[in-house]
Amino acid sequence: MYIIAGLGNPDRQYEGTRHNVGFEVIDTIADKYNIDMDTKKHRAFIGKGMIGREKVILAKPQTYMNLSGESIISLVQYYKIDPEQELIVIYDDISLDVGAVRIRAKGSAGGHNGIKNIIAHLGGQVFPRIKLGVGEKPSRYDLADYVLGHFTKAERELVEEGCKSAVHAVEMITAGDMQAAMNEYNRKKKEE
Secondary structure (H helix, E strand, O other): OEEEEEOOOOOHHHOOEHHHHHHHHHHHHHHHOOOOOOEEEOOEEEEEEEEOOEEEEEEEEOOOHHHHHHHHHHHHHHHOOOHHHHEEEEEEEOOOOOOOEEEEOOOOOOOOHHHHHHHHHHOOOOOOEEEEEOOOOOOOOOHHHHHOOEOOHHHHHHHHHHHHHHHHHHHHHHOOOHHHHHHHHOOOOOOO
16 A cells, blocks of 8 residues: 655645645546545545555645645554555655656655655655656745745646656556656656
8 A cells, every 4th residue: 555645735825836736746646546535634635545456545734844744654654554665755846847757765855844844754764755846946036935836827737747747657656666667757858
């Protein structure tokens, strides 16, 4: 069984913002696999279903981004999963182009406060994660304002494609193909 957690902030005002792309990927998975996300437990909205032959728990922590670890650790402990193998965290990354996807099996928080909090609660950096690019912050912007801002229409199309790629990556990982997923999504795009 896998716990697939998308990071974001609750409240309507944050819908569609850069910081909430993790929630968007979870919603895309839920739509594709007919998983209801209407149960509130472990300080998250969760839904149970199947992806291929694997049982999954989809989660959208409602703790606000910077406290995401509180919800994640509760889920990990309750369902007795191994976070190094059976947890997938999906979140925004400002170091990637809008819509780009990168997959890591482990690593530091890279300045992301939600991931920093998860690492602190899990007591380690080894857990699979899928990063969805939201574009680099322009130099004149405050970081918080940027990640809590909305996408342009052109960026929105790229994000929707990125969400589909992230769903495909989740499907590969839950099928046991972590390395194949990394090979597919971590390649540098060739110069045209």
